Amino acid sequence: MPKMTDIQCYSMFFIISFVSTLVIRSFSKKTNRTHFHLPPGPRPLPIIGHLQLITFPLDQFYQKLSTKYGPIIYLQFGASKQIIISSASLATEIFKTQDLAFASRPPFAVEDRLTFIASSFLYSDPQALEASSGVRRQGLRSFLQKIVESASLLKPVDVGLELLKLTNNIICTMAMNTNCSSNDDEAEKCRKLVQETFEQALKLTIGDVLGPFKWLGFWIYGKQAVNLERRFDGMVENILKQHEEKREENSKTSQYKDLIDVLLEMHYDNQAEFKLTRTQIKSFLLDIFVAGTDTSANTMQWTLAELINHPKVFKKVREEIDSLVGNSRLVEESDISSLPYLQAVMKEILRLHPLGSLIPRKCREHCKLDGFDIPKNTTILINTYAAMRDPNLWDDPNEFKPERFLISKDTEKTLARQDQMEGQLLDLLTFGGGRRRCPGMMLAFHTMSPTVAAMVQCFDWTPIEEGREVDVVNMEVRKGLNHVMEQSLVCTPRVRLNPLDCIA
């Protein structure tokens, strides 16, 4: 049978959605709207709801709707119903005041058929972060080496790709202590497998528009997803076995423990309050790879792009590093807390370019939000892209102005923001909030800040477009679900301070 294209599949979904909703409607007497005081939204068409309105990037589509209908809107795509939140105050209400009620995630369309893809749990381990600084230093060294090589040949380098390899190597080594950092192919194989598995699982979510017929989504895409999951299972199972063989040996020495060692300890500990199953270990690893690699790499890519387009900011970051570090050594993780302007740049990037800008949650029980009813099990999408460009909260919300994060006690407004910034960085919704807030936030900062600092300290960058040197980076956003650059950032680097000469 010839393979169906995505367009054919979407069309088929659409037709099935149309027919199935007709059937469901004919059996049901009343819709939710008659029972509940739901948030406002555009007038839905019969059956398909708002499907015909969708444009990409999705976060910008929702942002436009929110300027017309307000910070909380109700949308319906076939049988799938969503509430979109676009203001920081409502997001904060979800993350803080009603954290427990909104702590679940919407399930994948066919979660019962995919074991690891469907489950996940919270993780946080600050000590492991400290213990793993050597892994990050080693990863950064390989990255800088690659840039120096390109610079010496005056060869353009795909910065986006190199950053992705860097974060992938760091996560691989921290999680599994495999030879990923010395063997790029192994890390790349792992990254591709995880990426394919996740993309396939995302396609399955389209089935949500079919309501009770969502299993049809599995019928079209599920086989490939199951195959990918099996391959991931095989790869991780091998790594688990290698770790189990070494467990005895390692327990007698004080060797560095990677994440799998720690998870296996929890798996084998009979006294443990919470006993981890093998499947939970695997799904956790999948979470870490999916959530931890592209996010940090893409954020760093946005950072370099904004810095190239704002030479004055670039110069200021460099001057700050030079005055603290001088030119005889490479900037280090431990310097970051003494570089306030660099920190302000990182926060401004996270405000303007939040990766995963639509945070999915589900409410466990019937709730009220801003006076509206939120029926139990409704999918909520928190649009951090819109919330962090809210003109009521930020001056010149679309401008790259790191100074806004430099805390001065001059004005009342700044002081109010200072209060908010302390603790959980509440202004920055980029990492979500409450009990499901990103557990990798600190790791992300520890990876991104020294890398960006080293890129500024050691190199000048000229962007390349269609093979030619240009002055400005094209900041177009890819028309998809995530806030990533349309094109990978390619630059010619020129060495200003050779990092290899000053790494101890």
Ligand code: HEM
């Ligand atoms: C710039 C980098 C990153 C950004 C912008 C980011 C953003 C996010 C966001 C928005 C969420 C959802 C939070 C919520 O629902 O409230 C999340 C969840 C998560 N992140 Fe990150 N993240 C980043 C880096 C990382 C890293 C480095 C790791 C780990 C290696 C990681 C692991 C996770 C995991 C496991 C979850 C799921 C938590 C759960 O469902 O309970 N993230 N991240």
